[in-house]
Structure formats: structure tokens, C-alpha cells
Amino acid sequence: MTGTENVMLIFILAVATYFCRVGGFVAMRYVPFTPPVRRALEALPGSVMAAVIVPGVIASGLPGLIGVIAAVLSMLFIKKDLAAMVFGCAAAALVRAAGF
């Protein structure tokens, strides 16, 4: 790939990414706010998270699972998301260091 081709591809990818970012927002302008749509929107954030977390744990195996448990537990007890993330990553690293 030449420099020009690289720049063209980056431009295409940037435009595609931007369309993903604004697409959902723009589409909602044309969707009436009926009760099912309201419930669908309300369920959306948690669903995105669940759809990221569960396959993420499957993909990363035991370290990921222990890390997520550590993150959730520290969130329950100390309620600081940054600390929970650090504990989660640290727990995962420890499990990996133990050879899993």
C-alpha cells in the first residue's frame, strides 16, 4: 500500500466509524417513543454490558473470571470503579502468574 492508499483507507474507516457513532442517534429521531421502545431503550445499556462481559470472560478463561469476580466484589464493598478495575486486572494477572 502506498501512502496515498493508506490515507484513503484511513479516511474510509474514519467515516465508517463516525457513521456508527451517529447512526443510532439519528435513527431514534424516526422511532416513536412507545412503551415497547421505551423498554427496549432502558434494557439497552445493561444488555450491551452483558454482551461484552460474558463472552469476554469466556475468551479470557479463568484469569478473566476471577478478575471479574474481584472487580464486582470490590465494587460492592468499596464502590470505586477505578479501584475495582485495578483489583480486577491484578487478580487476573495473579491467576496468570500462578500458571493458568
Place this chain on the structure above:
Amino acid sequence: MKSEPLTLEEVYLPHGAPVFTKRGTRDGFISALPYGLGMIAFGLTAGVLAAQTRLSLPEGVFMNSGVYVGAAQLAAYAHWPAVWTLANILAVLLIVVIINSRFILMGASLYPYFKYLKGWQAWALLFFNIDILWLMFLREAETAKEQARPPDIGFYFGFGVCMWMFSFISFAPGWWIGSAITDFKRYGLDLFMLMFFASISVPLWKGVAHARPWMAAAVVAAIAYFILPGSYYIVIGALAGSLTGALQKT
């Protein structure tokens, strides 16, 4: 029996339309600073990979600020074509769109708050959208509800700009480091986003009945993860959860 609230305002904005304050912008910017450190780790990685993909520094900076997002950018480097053919270009385009398709859903969930902005303002703010920003803004909206005040879009703006800056600044050093590979896996840093999603989903938990859509999302995403290539699973799982929510009796 309590009748179901129907308007978008009653559900999302019981204390008035969103505001955009300087104070909120500053708060957002400051709360983003610690997360910015995580962004530095990411920006460095992106820089390293861009250099290994043999993109020049300006090209890499363009990529990092235009395709401003974690997973999709890294996947694009991994599949960067050697020659310009239609098949190659479409392949990398498809990968990026699939990984970014979750932003379509996130954008839809921001609609209740951003619809009050002038068109170009919403379009500009959405450019900065990344997972962590979306999650933090939803949390700000939740806090605002509890404190009986309208949500502050300034928070989104400040947080988003701060994260973007960290990404922008950390990219070049990563590019210069080039082939000096840092071992992110050893410190569990590759699982950073996973841990973040896990911890931030905890305050969202409002009981089992409320979580039925999440269960559906989790199960469908897990199945999709096993039977489909790539990362279709996020958007498929999320849609399944959202649909379950829509069909649920309240």
C-alpha cells in the same frame, strides 16, 4: 394502579431538560484524568501497532484520532491490507464496522439526552463517543436523577475531550517506541476494558426481574461468540437483550 409514564421526558428527564454548564465540563474533564492513564497505555499500544503496520507518524495520528476507538483500530492494524484491492478494503471495512456496531446502539441510548441539542452539537459530541465515556455519562444521568437535577451534558463533553487528548498525546511516543513491545498481558492490562464493564455494571443492578434482558443478552452473546467469527456477538447479544426488554410485561 400507577399508570405507566409515557413520554421520554418523564422517564429520562424527570427534573428537566439536560443542561450544559462550565462546571459540568470541568467536573467531567477532571473525573476523566485517572481514566486517561488507562488511555495512555492504549495510545502507546496503538502507536506501536501502527508503526509495525508501517504507517507513517502522520498517517497513524490521523488513524488514531479519526478511527478514535480501541478495539476496532487495533483489529484494523492486524488486518491492514498489503495491496489495495476491493476485497482487501472491504474486509478491513467490515471488521471495523462490526466491531463499532455497538456504538450504533450506544448512540440510540444517548438520544433521550442529546435530542435537545442543536443538530451539529449532537453530531460533534457523538464523535468523541467511546465505551468509557458512554458508561460514565449514563452514570452521570443516573446521579442527576437521584439528586433531583437535570443531567449535565457538559460532563460528557469534558470527559470526552480529556480522553481524546490523552489518546492523541500518547500515540506518538508509542509510534516511536515502535517495535519495543510492552507486555500488557502480564499485568492483566489487556483485560482493562472487561474489568471496567464488570465494575460499572454493578450499580446498574436493580434486581433479578429488571435483569431479565441482561440474561438474554448474556446467553445470546455467548452463543454468538461460539458460532460466529469476529465480534458480532456484542451487537447480537445487545439486540437480543433490548428486544427482551421491549417484549417484557411490566
